[in-house]
Amino acid sequence: MSTSSPANETPAALTSAQAPSARSRVRRVAENANYERETLYAIIDAAYVCHIAFTDPHGTHCIPTACWREGQHLYIHGSNGSRMVKRMLDGAQVCVTITHIDGLVLARSAFNHSMNYRSCMIYGQFEALVETADKRSSMDAFMHKIAPGREHEARPGNAKELAATTVLRIPLDEAACKLRRGPPVDDAQDQGLPVWAGVLPLQQFQAPPIAASDNVVAAPDYVRQWHRSEER
């Protein structure tokens, strides 16, 4: 996350280990960097979508796509014919980024405004799953993330559908997280200004499920529990 101001620090430092590589080292506001696995896993597991940067002969692209984690890999899938899948199969170097925005941070000075967020960047190359059994197992894991238990209910992919789908994974070895949380941090000379200071929080909200007009099946647990609270 780029911020406007080196003064925009998180009050408590979150950083720990060293960056795993030069390209994954957090440059700006490095005090907000975090290279711990548990932090990375939590950011990925809270996301339905990542953004993938890659190049092809047309230029540099940034494509959003669904993602999930199994162990020490992030997974995606796509149609065999997609340009992104083709580039991944060609061994393109990529940067996978996930960002959760947690709030707008209103400081007394314009310059010290910020956002609270949790983000990660993963560098490397994707590899495709070759075995049909592995693809099926991974797609089940994806379904389990979306709706726990539904992997036993929905009609599974048949041979043709699985053959048309590429499942790819990237190791989580070369990754960096960057986070900010907490209240605004004003310069000392601004702290007495008559300006409201605080955070306007943002959350991902699970709104009431909408059954298809031709649905005749009772809602399973993951549907009934979807709209369980304002906080995830």
Added chain:
Amino acid sequence: MSTSSPANETPAALTSAQAPSARSRVRRVAENANYERETLYAIIDAAYVCHIAFTDPHGTHCIPTACWREGQHLYIHGSNGSRMVKRMLDGAQVCVTITHIDGLVLARSAFNHSMNYRSCMIYGQFEALVETADKRSSMDAFMHKIAPGREHEARPGNAKELAATTVLRIPLDEAACKLRRGPPVDDAQDQGLPVWAGVLPLQQFQAPPIAASDNVVAAPDYVRQWHRSEER
């Protein structure tokens, strides 16, 4: 947005005009493409953050950063020293992507699962604002988006702060949107399966404001109205 299945179509076609360039033409599930300005503007205006893909000697990067729109440009800002800002000033070709996830789409077959979303991709080059007055005006526009009226309340950036900040903009000429909405679309032979079908909606939720512990100022309108409803 990459999806797993060409069968995962939006019931009503949203597409209209032609893509403005080869690299911005939507390839996968092209029925979900939309090249209209009003659609693009709405997606940008609903976003606090974009993801920017670019390359430098370390490789390809995907960096999240705050964004806003003025007229026919998308704006970002950053510290003069950031590697992304430096590359933008060098005239790097970029792809700017914004994604809003609106729901998980549960079809009766695993293969026809999808997501509802609104996304856009903007290709081109950023240009820096040169005049201090223009930078100040744009930062005010950004503040107005974050908290309408606060551009008249917060202590404005001083000469040193403005000098340390680069404000950049990219024209919205070479852009494409991709959207999906509505219920799942099952294959005919799956429609009788005893599997719940529908959408699990996701929304960005404005949770109650959190005043800084040392705040002594009454909440202005944009703070009191922040937590006004579950829907934005």
